[in-house]
Amino acid sequence: MSHGLARGLTNYGDRDFALYLRRSFARSMGYSDAALAKPIVGIADSGSGFNNCHRHFPELIAAVERGVLAAGGLPLRFPTISLGEVFLEPTSMLYRNLMSMDVEEMIRAQPMDAVVLVGGCDKTVPAQLMGAASANVPAIQLLAGPMMTGRHEGERLGACTDCRRFWAKYRAGAITKDQIDGIEGRLATTSGTCAVMGTASTMACLTETLGMALPGTAAIPAVHADRLRAAEASGETAVRLARTGLTPDRILTAAAFENALRVLLAVGGSTNAVIHLTAVAGRVGVTLSLEALNRLSDETPVLVDLKPSGQHYMEDLFAAGGVGAVLRELAPRLRLDCLTVTGETLGEWLAGPAGYVDRAVVRTADEPFQAVGGLVALFGTLAPGGAILKRSAAGARLFEHEGRAVVFQSLDDLAARIDDPALDVTPDDVLVLKNAGPIGAPGMPEAGYLPIPQKLSRAGVTDMLRISDARMSGTAYGSIVLHVTPESAAGGPLRLVTSGDRIRLSVKERRLDLLVEAAELERRAERVEAIAAPPRGYRRLYLDHVLQADAGCDFDFLRHPSRR
Ligand code: FES
Secondary structure, eight states: OOOGGGSSOOOSSOHHHHHHHHHHHHHTTTOOHHHHTSOEEEEEEOOOTTOGGGTTHHHHHHHHHHHHHHTTOEEEEEEOOOOOGGGSSSOTHHHHHHHHHHHHHHHHHSOOSEEEEEEOSTTHHHHHHHHHHHHOSOEEEEEOOBOOOEEETTEEEOTTHHHHHHHHHHHTTSSOHHHHHHHHTTSOOSSSBOSSSSHHHHHHHHHHHHTSSOTTOTTSOTTSHHHHHHHHHHHHHHHHHHHHTOOHHHHSOHHHHHHHHHHHHHTTOOTHHHHHHHHHHHHTTOOOOHHHHHHHHHHOOBOBOBTTTSSBOHHHHHHHTHHHHHHHHHGGGSOTTOBOTTSSBHHHHHTSOOOOOOTTTBOOSSSOSBSSOSEEEEEETTEEEEEEEEGGGSOGGGSEEEEEEEEESSHHHHHHHTTOTTOOOOTTSEEEEOSOSTTTTTSOOSOOSOOOOHHHHTTTOOOOEEEESSOOOTTOOSSEEEEEESOGGGTOGGGGOOTTOEEEEETTTTEEEEOSOHHHHHHHHTTOOOOOOOSSHHHHHHHHHBOOGGGTTOBGGGSOGGGO
8 A cells, every 4th residue: 555645646557657746746835855755644624714613724724734743744734615504505414415525535536644634513524524434544533613602791692502592582572683683793702613512512522432533622612722732633643543544444333333322312412413423324334223322312311411402501511521521421331442543442541530520511320411312213104214303402391292283385385484473373283394304405404493483482382393304403402303204305204294184292102193094195195296306416416316314314325335
């Protein structure tokens, strides 16, 4: 196997000439022979003017370069697609697989002995892990780190659970236009990812658990000096990885994914992480099942008191002991023989000094924040392939509930009618959104957090059972059933639901059922029209190849050959 500049030569039909030409062009950038002889560490830079969460990346990447140089490597940064969550139409999820292809192909096509993946915002870390897993070049993830909280009139605020809380108050008429405008400037005040246990923070915790990021680094705030030290250490570790050749497939094992699922449950993490973990696992031939999630959920307590399930923020988790404090509580339930990027096992890391733990934020396994895991999978006649409920962020009042469906055919239909004073809806009804899944929307937007109809929210209603084939932001909360699979646009039973049908949810039985006779559903099925595919481009590729939520919404041709 070749190293450094001699890796993966350009194909001119003359390998010696290809290396000669590459070296002469590399020298044009001012590198000495000594520099060009060192192990090359690529730095995948997902910074962008369209990504507020990554705005500190120039400083962070300079620290990575420092670490690479100090350890005797040559750092070479390269740009990739960046996915700034709120700047993308129709949804960042549509482009996660595209970014993963970019990352994979650029790692493979360019001559690097190891790569530092620098990402943070929701879809960037999953895309980088997916790409790196498929490229299988030694890799380490450097996380952006969470934002700091802001203050408004004495109240602590953090994106984006508080964005949703205040917007709900505004919709209910509880605060004025001037007040909501003032809060807008206080919700996201520093660089870094959302300040609560949303998708980005969840994926950061899971990446550290998987062993793909340095121990103790997931929760360090973006603007903290420790984050720069973590960047420098990541650069140093990448040089070591280049020398030892420890590849992602030896770290991303079935046991490591089981550990990650446990931590997802214990931190009250985002529902989106189920999809992303499934997709990353699918790249290395590991299957994650929703049945396994339910088994783990019953035996894994929620330990972390963070929004949206609890009251604290990511900077509090950092001060409380970080992911290591969670892992130590879970240790008897974890597979401790899993390797990490340091070359140590998880068990060896956890055997080190524990340090201070703030038990207000990270509870003990004996006195947990909640007795059972944060997520449950539901199955039934409405979701034969499964659906997800984040019970840690939902009101238990609706866990056993039967109600009348109020159906919205699409996101446009939802926007047009949800606040119509004439909408026939009561607090006990079940709001149902169709055509918001991977194919239907397309891109499975975070639209599952259906707003409470304004006439009900103004009357004081704060929660209702809501069901869709969409996703939900990890920062959102409520009695919300997501990822209904198969989605309505893929022929799932959800497409047959009509207003007035009865729907039954039982969290105890893990069931989600449409209480309509089979013969009536067959009659309705004959009248459903297929969705027209876009004629060209990435969206055509996407619709032709995207899989359902139970396969991580990856493309069929990107999964590990054993999982296609
Ligand atoms: Fe980037 Fe929330 S918008 S992590």
